[in-house]
Amino acid sequence: MEKELNKLQKDALNDISVADSINILQDIEVKYIGRKGLINEILKGLKDLPDQEKKIIGPLSNKVKQEFISALEKKKNHLEAVEIEKQLKDEIFDITVPGNARPIGTIHPLSQIQFECENIFNQMGFAVMDGPEIESEYYNFEGLNIPADHPARDMQDTFFLSDKHEEKHGGLVLRTQTSPVQIRTMEKYGAPLRVIAPGRTFRNEATDASHEHTFNQIEGLMIDKNISLANLKGVMMEFLTRLFRKEVKVRFRPGYFPFVEPGLELDFSCLLCNGKGCSACKRTGWIEFMGCGMVHPNVLKAGGVNSNKYQGWAFGFGLERLAMMRYGIEDIRHFNSGDLRFLKQFKL
Ligand code: PHE
Numbered sequence: 001m002e003k004e005l006n007k008l009q010k011d012a013l014n015d016i017s018v019a020d021s022i023n024i025l026q027d028i029e030v031k032y033i034g035r036k037g038l039i040n041e042i043l044k045g046l047k048d049l050p051d052q053e054k055k056i057i058g059p060l061s062n063k064v065k066q067e068f069i070s071a072l073e074k075k076k077n078h079l080e081a082v083e084i085e086k087q088l089k090d091e092i093f094d095i096t097v098p099g100n101a102r103p104i105g106t107i108h109p110l111s112q113i114q115f116e117c118e119n120i121f122n123q124m125g126f127a128v129m130d131g132p133e134i135e136s137e138y139y140n141f142e143g144l145n146i147p148a149d150h151p152a153r154d155m156q157d158t159f160f161l162s163d164k165h166e167e168k169h170g171g172l173v174l175r176t177q178t179s180p181v182q183i184r185t186m187e188k189y190g191a192p193l194r195v196i197a198p199g200r201t202f203r204n205e206a207t208d209a210s211h212e213h214t215f216n217q218i219e220g221l222m223i224d225k226n227i228s229l230a231n232l233k234g235v236m237m238e239f240l241t242r243l244f245r246k247e248v249k250v251r252f253r254p255g256y257f258p259f260v261e262p263g264l265e266l267d268f269s270c271l272l273c274n275g276k277g278c279s280a281c282k283r284t285g286w287i288e289f290m291g292c293g294m295v296h297p298n299v300l301k302a303g304g305v306n307s308n309k310y311q312g313w314a315f316g317f318g319l320e321r322l323a324m325m326r327y328g329i330e331d332i333r334h335f336n337s338g339d340l341r342f343l344k345q346f347k348l
């Protein structure tokens with residue numbers, strides 16, 4: 001019996017040593033220690049042996065089984081390691097190959113300019129306000145000193161959304177300018193004020209290379225005691241010089257807007273010809289930039305600001321023209337075209 005067991009052990013260890021795959025190893029495991037495995041059969045038969053033999057064969061067969069199991073484990077680990085090694089060699093995985101880049105959008109050129117303007121005005125102490133794009137006729141016109149039958153309304157025809165009799169503040173319109181935010185801000189915060197209000201505006205325009213029905217403005221409003229046009233000139237010179245990173249001169253011309261008195265247009269010196277005159281500035285040396293003026297007392301009143309105590313100025317300029325000049329864009333209609341060939345040129 002003892003001899004048989006020793007032979008069995010030798011065979012088993014030999015089987016293990018020549019096995020060259022995990023599958024074969026599994027068969028060997030079944031063969032020796034499976035339910036009807038050779039070693040297990042001996043252990044099962046122990047109970048029928050005489051006591052004398054049991055004492056020797058019992059521990060011996062257990063020892064054989066343990067040695068078999070540990071040899072089997074060792075070989076299994078070895079074969080697994082070999083297998084992994086082989087896989088690593090076969091499957092070439094180059095960790096230096098660049099991944100698949102996801103397409104990332106770009107920031108719209110008008111947003112880029114808007115953010116830049118906001119930053120500069122922020123640095124000069126202006127807060128940034130917001131107002132609705134769908135506005136009441138009251139805030140867009142009456143409150144700004146433009147009564148219903150005033151000829152100034154012809155300059156700003158827009159899209160009317162509902163009949164004026166239905167609404168508390170007259171009908172609803174798509175705002176033609178960011179100026180309504182002047183009144184909303186005064187109503188909300190009172191004086192003094194130093195704010196800008198960027199936003200989308202709309203007009204009923206026949207569109208062409210320089211006219212769009214949807215465009216963007218930045219409104220400015222400064223109200224305090226002792227505010228004059230000198231403040232406005234200084235602020236705009238500083239703003240444009242920072243924006244263009246180049247010294248810019250400004251000049252006022254008379255202009256008409258019902259919500260300012262006096263009303264002005266502000267031009268800045270042409271950056272392409274340094275004021276000498278070129279095609280960009282129509283040989284004048286100046287670029288027309290924005291409307292502005294001292295806030296009309298009626299507008300201060302509409303905003304609930306005491307016009308005997310406070311005065312201030314307001315301005316409004318378009319972002320499109322600024323962006324077109326900066327980037328050399330020849331047609332305003334590109335901005336809302338959604339054309340990726342256009343938009344992708346303005347990476348940030
Ligand atoms: N709201 C005017 C426009 O759209 C511009 C402006 C703003 C003029 C503020 C004067 C004061 O043309």
